[in-house]
Amino acid sequence: MSRHNGNAPGSPGKKRKGTKLTGAKILFEVLKDEGIGVIFGYPGGAVIDIYDTMPQYDIRHVLTRHEQAAVHAADAYSRTSGKVGVCLVTSGPGATNTVTGIASAYMDSIPLVVFTGQVPSSLIGNDAFQEVDIVGITRPCTKHNYLVKEASRVAETVREAFYLARSGRPGPIVVDLCKDAIAGEADFVLPPPACMKGYTPTYEPHKGQVKKAAQLIAKSKRPVIFGGGGVILSGASEELRTLAEKITAPVTTSLMGLGGFPGTHDLWLGMLGMHGTFRANMAVTECDLLISIGARFDDRVTGRIDSFAPHAKIIHIDIDPTSIQKNIPVNVPIVGDCKITLHQLNAVLDYEDPANVSEKRRPWLDQIRAWKETAPLAYSQCKNIKPQFVVEKIYEMTRGEAIITTEVGQNQMWAAQFYHFDRPNSFVTSGGLGCMGFGLPAAIGAQTACPDRIVVDIAGDGSIQMNIQELATAVENRLPVKVAILNNGYLGMVRQMQELFKDRRYVATDMSHSPDFVKLAEAYGAVGLRATTPEEVEPVIRKALELDVPVIMDFVVEREECVYPMVPAGGAIKDMLLA
């Protein structure tokens, strides 16, 4: 009678004596079971055993040129593929280099698991070579984290890490693996699905609350729907559209919600908040009902709280109870998953004759149209290239179907304003943390997840230099990302604030000492193109889109252009600066 070989994955639940495997092998067995196909990483001494084991498994490794880029790439991979992004870095400086990326994923609630190497467990606390307390350092900016000191704990910890990363409100998890845990051996049995006593997220909403929401909707004359990143994370864009069309309510989103509702739809108001559209900010200020779905009322969106939606009753749907009643008091809080809640809400709403609804909404929609005509998103052309023009051209020539990643600052805001996203998982930006250097590695991650889509990083000349070394990663992995640098020779957003609020005292914002980006692209083995006049913009974009290699497009744009509208920090959103 042959003895069962415990090394058979896909035989869940049965507790049997497993085979002895190294911690490294156990790690890959669980990764395989979790369906992980790509790891973004950078090796080092502490993780050399993991790298040595990697070729035995069918897993693709993308070697970045900085650990921060590995995390941003995994982040974007997650946003565009719907899977959990995975990173692998070494101990000490490798781990500390990931902190920025982890903090950004935490702020934007992106499911990510970051494996960091650690010194052998006996050396912890000894100030050993390349030792750092990464669990302590990332405690405030991870959803949860783990230190693994023995090989026998690897399987269960990794299983839990993925469960936590993707469930409830998603977030980054750090798993710190001691060298002896990786090299040591333990009996391996595939762990069952994770189940944690202190962690039970609520997906199903309270039926009574959903009914209350439906009642408020029926009575409302000037409703506005406000979607956030939660709509995209939950996959609720269909349900959102159904709701909007059913009750004929105009829709706005936060930066993180862009793409959650089609940007070309009649009911689209544009983005809300500090650099949102005039009509979106006015509509929220004058509405009588605000239906907020998967958003957290961040200060960039609300402006001064006492003048945010002052005449409105507020319905707030979110999976995280801590987001509800945090900044804004609401009338109908609903804790639940956005997709499930919207589905139930749509079912419970009374059927009303569409002609009736249109009549009810006519004055409101007319008012919104008037606001749009008063102050549409506009800019004036001149002999220099206007940055807004570049984004519009990119939108036109990619037919609105590209994945757009951005850096941070003016480039990010113009991308959000002038590229109209019709589908979710197409706009990848560091929203909550606002981390420069995000765009190029994010483009790499997105292109890895979606090899058949065009991926464009809209960047500034300051931001692009923060992770420019990733051009090597793009070229090596044949990822034909396109980088559009809106090159104005300044740290644009800060310069704008210095212009508007500091009497044009430009301190430390002059970036005219930048490299020749075309030559830099060629030095990395990519293609570099430049446009200096408006007529050159279209041919440059066309050429870049035709080439199947990474391309840098250096657009030399008007130096002192400002992003409008702008709500001064701490101001009310209705008091926008328009020019």
Place this chain on the structure above:
Amino acid sequence: MNQEERHTISILVDNEPGVLSRVAGLFSGRGFNIVSLNVAETLESGLSRITLVSYGVAQIQEQINKQLRKLVNVVKVTDFSDSDCVEREMALVKVQSDAAHRAEVLRIADIFRCKVVDVSPNDYTIEVTGNRGKIEALIDLLRPVGSLEIARTGVIAMARSKKGIKK
């Protein structure tokens, strides 16, 4: 509405390294003040109880409680208002006093039904157990009598049983 109040919170947590750090970090990271904190194992294996007193506005406290519940290692959070729980704290108070006042120290200890657990030519160490009011009162009475050094456990609390039988 904006009155600062004292809140006693009892938190049941997984007994794992770093949990206390996580809970304390949640307070410090958001600028909340922890007045006292006590943690020990419970009879359920793998679970510990943290009893914590914080001081702040009620709306902020509501946010703290939600943030605590969100922590993966936190199993249950109970926020006691004063009437719903029994609170106790223990303190060791070392009183250094001259010959004239030494008798007074013993009288005060006797009134509060405290034990004297250490004695030397210059000082007494008194052990006192009770609610916050009793401990504060003892300290106030001892202060004029001599110089004090104090070690306190911080409050522990247990919910009161429901009064009567619900029909």
